[in-house]
Amino acid sequence: MAAPSASMDNNNPNHPKLSKTEKKFLRKQTKARHTLLRHEGIESVSHATESLVIANGGLGNGVSRTQLLRVLERCGSVEALLMPPNKPYSFVRYRTKEESKRAYATLNGKEMVDDLGQNITLYLNFVEKVHWQGLRPPVLPPGLMIVEEIVSPEDEKMLLESIDWTDNSLGQNAQKSLKHRKVKHYGYEFRYDNNNVDKDKPLPGGLPDICNTILEKCLKEGHIKYFPDQLTVNQYEPGQGIPPHIDTHSAFENEIISLSLGAEIVMDFKHPDGYTVSVMLPQRSLLVMTGESRYLWTHGITPRKFDVIQASQRQKSGVITSDAGNLTLNKRRVRTSFTFRKVRRTPCDCSYPLFCDSQSCHQNETFPSFPENDKEASELEQEYVHRVYEEIAEHFSSTRHTPWPQIVAFLKALPKGSIVADIGCGNGKYLGLNKEIYMIGCDRSQNLIEICGERQFQAFVCDALTVPIRSETCDACISIAVIHHFATAERRLATLQELARLLRPGGRALIYVWAMEQEYNKQKSKYLKGSRDSDEKKEHFSSGVLASGPLGEQNPGTSNHDSVCSISAINDLTREEGSNANGVINSKLPVHINRTSFHSQDVLVPWHLKRGPTREKHSEPQKLKSDPVGLPDSTPIFHRYYHVFCEGELEAACRMLNNISIQQSYYDQGNWCVIFKKL
């Protein structure tokens, strides 16, 4: 691919020799082009087309649609602006080539300020039209169906009046707080502590007779295979919702049907890849969830008072697309859902074993147990940390491009000539930030360190438990998102001891670890917020939602796992071999569902690998994959082990060192952070 020729440079047609700034800009533009090609398979072309890829102008790096559109529209009429979620780039298509050429000339190298107030520079390159096909059209999750007007307004009224909320068994506190939806069960009690039903203890009375007509109809029309024997009625006031979850596989059969009465609602479905689809469920419609939509995608209702819907499609079911010209706000009203399910009597045998509580094997992979000694911990880390990072290194590196502001601030505040070690440096994100200091990085992953090498950073491969740097040579150390990969408290403490050892007296260490509490002070972390599409309203979950399980909240306003965390933090370092903090022996590590709250401190977090072009120069570069939402059987999934930290846990571990003093302890975007100073 040819570099842009001098003729592209509209400013100096008669001066082919480029100035220093122009050379620098060209270098950066070329670099952006190469990065997009290598990490995303996006091929730029040197001849003008109507379409441009805008590097650094994406939702994934804090640029909003409104902001970018404003800038782009100055150059011409924008036919389409596609901002793939979580990506640091976007695609724009102008009506004519002249307009896109104007944008290419004037916006290249343009500086903007992003969401975080950071300066970013846009780099534009022409692309062929083919890339538009790569982006997924808005379809319903597979297996999902909506049947409109399945009940008449008269039947709707009868069903609503049949529920007597006054003898609600949820308890006085939940009712009085008015923060949480009202819930009632029939047939079998649904338990929110284990998200399952008590299959041996049916509730007297079974399902209300009044439901028979609608259920017979559903059976006849083939929406369900079995006559349901469990009913959960939920009543949502405006502002109430339900966190994203998958209905426990082993609890219920495949088909789950849900009637929306009293009002319509927008329900959010999320694929493990992070891809979200918002679906309008009209009043008096039946939602049928089967297959993938029932076993793989999470569903939830965001607690808010307005939903964004398609103006032209108001009361029609379907996916709500971010078609900027057609959206409007819909005020919520009280909605009551009747969810009918058939209790499952045999273990689940679905095709989604990763998300299945019945199946412990996935493609011959047996999920590991909580390690009980140092050797098991080392083996767990080898399999579920080191091996994984080697496999996903390139893709992982492409998602790690934005340095976190508070870490940048820590590094920039260091005196000139400081020697700084980045323990667990990954792709070297922080190694080149401050030119006044000397930074060396180390990581356990050869492949990630090679990326550092390519970027001309000083880096080497080693284990954080034993760092081959002389004692007391570092003015500062950072360890960002590293220690949470160690599987025992002793090993985590040992990494902290190494950090302290490296520091000269007076030197400071900055440590970041993933927090169990992904929502803190009523603010959801970016991890939970997922896509940074500016069209989404950023609402806060009420604090009670963080408790117990995905479906319910036993103790609204307090966090159930608070007590679990504090006990385990103390017990972890003193417990006897053979049992974990909860006294459960040989417990399997749970698989976490991405972009939801953590329910256990020790988890396996899935990584869906997106393969880009290989790094050998002679190989054919691939186009952007036509299906960014990979299906489980076509996209390799890797599990990384994490021990997420509770509030105070990192601090407590640091306090066990006798040669440091803690200077700061804070929470930053879903992480617990500590700065300590060597005495």
Next chain:
Amino acid sequence: MKLLTHNLLSSHVRGVGPRGFPLRIQATEVRVSPVDFNPDFVTRMIPKMEWTALVEAAESLGHLSELPRELAEGYEKDEEFLRKVHHVLLEVEVVEGTLQCPESGRLFPISRGIPNMLLSDEEAAS
């Protein structure tokens, strides 16, 4: 791997302790790349270095450049001296070769400028 980095590295094979420093360099490919000279930076770096080890490392690569075996008084003001130190610390890079633990003899490979210091479980300190 620059020589400044080498000056910080020490073998962590179990039992060697401080005798794991300095690692002996055997280089098969060395590269010299210009780096902007910053006298202030170099001045601040010198006291943090193990001077003898630095001189030996430079010597082993054939880049002695008449660095004195001992630091002289008032080096902060000697620009010619500072430039020599700058060259040795920041401009000389070992691209291919090995680092050897002086105590145990264990070899650590350097490839594409990256040392691999990973030890096996048995070799690492417990």
